[in-house]
Amino acid sequence: MLHLRLITPSEKTDEVVLLIEKTVGATHLVVLPDAARNPAGDVVMCDVAREAGDELLAGLRELGIDTSGSIAVETIDLSLSDRAEKAEADAPGEGADAVLWEHLSDATHEESTLSVTYLAFLTLATMIAACGVVLDNAILIVGAMAVGPEFGPLAGICTAIVQRRPRLALRSTNALLVGFAVAMTLTVGFSLFMDAVDLFSEQQLKADRPNTGFIYAPDWFSFVVAVLAGIAGTLSLTSAKSGALVGVAISVTTVPAAANAAVALSYGDTKQTWGSTEQLLLNLLAITIAGTATLLTQKWLWSKQRKRANVL
Known part of the structure; x- marks a missing residue:
């Protein structure tokens, strides 16, 4: 699993949340309004199966989050969660075969x-x-x-x-x-x-x-x-x-x-x-x-x- 921490301009947060919710393999969505100071905006966090990560990152870049805000990605070594297991099962393919091009x-x-x-x-x-x-x-x-x-x-x-x-x-x-x-x-x-x-x-x-x-x-x-x-x-x-x-x-x-x-x-x-x-x-x-x-x-x-x- 991957953990994403995003800083999004307030006017783009709804689009980001919708993209994450539509991504098969994404879970543990958290939205913290006005939590970011530099740059100013909302903080959005989620976990996503590795095999779905490249598609989600590409979508976030299309929304311009990498230029107007921030995208940070970390690898989760351990996640004890039924939702995480379901997300990995729902995501197409195997995580070991996925290529995160970014x-x-x-x-x-x-x-x-x-x-x-x-x-x-x-x-x-x-x-x-x-x-x-x-x-x-x-x-x-x-x-x-x-x-x-x-x-x-x-x-x-x-x-x-x-x-x-x-x-x-x-x-x-x-x-x-x-x-x-x-x-x-x-x-x-x-x-x-x-x-x-x-x-x-x-x-x-x-x-x-x-x-x-x-x-x-x-x-x-x-x-x-x-x-x-x-x-x-x-x-x-x-x-x-x-x-x-x-x-x-x-x-x-x-x-x-x-x-x-x-x-x-x-x-x-x-x-x-x-x-x-x-x-x-x-x-x-x-x-x-x-x-x-x-x-x-x-x-x-x-x-x-x-x-x-x-x-x-």
Whole structure:
């Protein structure tokens, strides 16, 4: 269930209340006249089944509540109410299958913004992965994958394509490209420093690396795994199962590939630099394709389900 807290101009409250009352899956409606001060207006609260949330939010935006008032949405972890159970039963579809497009757009907007924190995490992840590839240490590679924040901008690009939001696409692409450029540049410097203090060596990079050699040798398995990870990551975002993102993060070799390319570049190893760059681009492309296809499929399936429910 979702909890909505609205601030509505007094002249629009009746329309908002009528919309909520007509929404199948909405319950626990509360109206507090003149309770809001900034902005001034009425406070309207209700609970709604997740599968009915997107339709209600779209209706509220059509009424202009997001510009003339306020719309706040929270997830209810526990609701002990027969009315809530009935609302969830009446709402068409399953809550786990529903996509809250406004929530997805907001989440990807935050995760795909080029910020100092984002650059710091991506750079640190790339440097950790650099240590992993030189030492041929799989544990460090997995740790670097988990730290890397690159799935946020990738999800932002997928969402922007499906929702036709060019600004989100531009912001996400900028965060992705600039982020990796900065992280790889700093990692080249980090590699040179580690070599200067005799912690890295060219011999380690060029030695047989059974645990990490795949990073600069992309193949069809790399593409398949990235596609599967892209689907899983997108589903975890749309179904609010964020815990699955950890599994996605350690399934693809974006950050390790960037790290291997940076270290190889610091030693002038063009073969590994190019192979790692191919691996990076292949993973980014596969995740974007898979994520976009997943969102389009979810959108189509949900619209078919809604039409079937309206007919019944």
